[in-house]
Amino acid sequence: MNNFFTVLSVIGLALGCGLSHAQSYPNKPVRMIVPFAAGGGTDIVARTMAPKLTEAFGQSFVVENRAGANANIGMDLAAKSPPDGYTLSFTSSSLAINPSLYKKLTYDPIKDFAPVTLATLIPFILVTHPSVPVSSVRQLVTFATARPRQLSYASSGAGNATHLSMALFERMAKLQLIHIPYKGTGQGIIDLMGGHVQLMFGAIPSTMPQVRADKLKLLAISSAKRSVVLPYTPTIAEGGVQGYELTSWYGALVPSGTPVAIVNRLNAEMVKVLNQPDVKLRLTDEGAEPVGNTPQQFATFILSERSKYAEVVSAARVPVE
Numbered sequence: 001m002n003n004f005f006t007v008l009s010v011i012g013l014a015l016g017c018g019l020s021h022a023q024s025y026p027n028k029p030v031r032m033i034v035p036f037a038a039g040g041g042t043d044i045v046a047r048t049m050a051p052k053l054t055e056a057f058g059q060s061f062v063v064e065n066r067a068g069a070n071a072n073i074g075m076d077l078a079a080k081s082p083p084d085g086y087t088l089s090f091t092s093s094s095l096a097i098n099p100s101l102y103k104k105l106t107y108d109p110i111k112d113f114a115p116v117t118l119a120t121l122i123p124f125i126l127v128t129h130p131s132v133p134v135s136s137v138r139q140l141v142t143f144a145t146a147r148p149r150q151l152s153y154a155s156s157g158a159g160n161a162t163h164l165s166m167a168l169f170e171r172m173a174k175l176q177l178i179h180i181p182y183k184g185t186g187q188g189i190i191d192l193m194g195g196h197v198q199l200m201f202g203a204i205p206s207t208m209p210q211v212r213a214d215k216l217k218l219l220a221i222s223s224a225k226r227s228v229v230l231p232y233t234p235t236i237a238e239g240g241v242q243g244y245e246l247t248s249w250y251g252a253l254v255p256s257g258t259p260v261a262i263v264n265r266l267n268a269e270m271v272k273v274l275n276q277p278d279v280k281l282r283l284t285d286e287g288a289e290p291v292g293n294t295p296q297q298f299a300t301f302i303l304s305e306r307s308k309y310a311e312v313v314s315a316a317r318v319p320v321e
Helices: 002-009 011-016 019-024 041-057 069-079 094-101 137-145 161-172 185-193 204-212 260-274 277-285 295-316
Strands: 030-034 061-065 087-092 113-128 152-155 178-181 199-203 217-221 247-255
Touching: 030 041, 030 069, 041 061, 041 087, 041 113, 041 199, 041 204, 041 247, 041 260, 041 277, 069 087, 069 094, 069 247, 087 094, 087 113, 094 161, 094 295, 113 137, 113 161, 113 204, 113 260, 113 295, 137 217, 152 161, 152 185, 161 178, 161 199, 161 295, 185 199, 185 204, 199 204, 204 217, 247 260, 247 295, 260 277, 260 295
Parallel strands: 030 061, 030 087, 152 178, 152 199
Antiparallel strands: 087 247, 113 199, 113 217, 113 247
């Protein structure tokens, strides 16, 4: 972890170091690796930003989905890519979760990446198939308690934040549910709409369109407070599961060793994009809170999230692979 912060500590001095890298960068397309399937929350936010970055840099920023193994496949690819600024990883809170889920990773979530910026914070929403005869968290808890191991829920991968959200809910509400993991949110939502599973925690960007289309039923939001985007949607805690809170986030990183001047330039342009009115409107409409902070701030945030999720994984008794 010391190397992580050693690299970041010199970012403020980058104006006088490696400036030529930033001035000539980029001179070819940049790929944005999303370690999840198309259609999920991470993918939606990345694809919202990609055309804006293309416009800002004058080179294409191309989203490349590399799903599987709870983001580990895509993140391993990103970690082993040349540190030249032409490969970004646009990832989620899985970066902070996976060290607690896997005894051995093929990459180091801290040492192998240089943070660029935290893009958004996104609470999850608890949704059910319309056939489930409940309209609140309290009713769901009562219904599920009377039917142990009869209700199944989808997630975008074992140990993913959508899984941990439900595992924590299951433990705190003293329920017995069946977990059905998928390779991404999109397929989980499809099976939920088809009635193959009964409920899930989904990211707002990928799940709310199905709620608005009356294909899914919205019960609650996972944040500690109500969202300004969904002010009439109660929190899980309001539904009787006191103390419940879990949110996800999306952010950009580059391979460790990427010239600091390039990291700074990427950060500056991404923060500008996140503050553009149309981007903010698009993201907030989807329930995402745009952030856009410094690489140092994002580094501190990642370490804090890693500690928090270690406690969640332990409390939820998620098996370590």
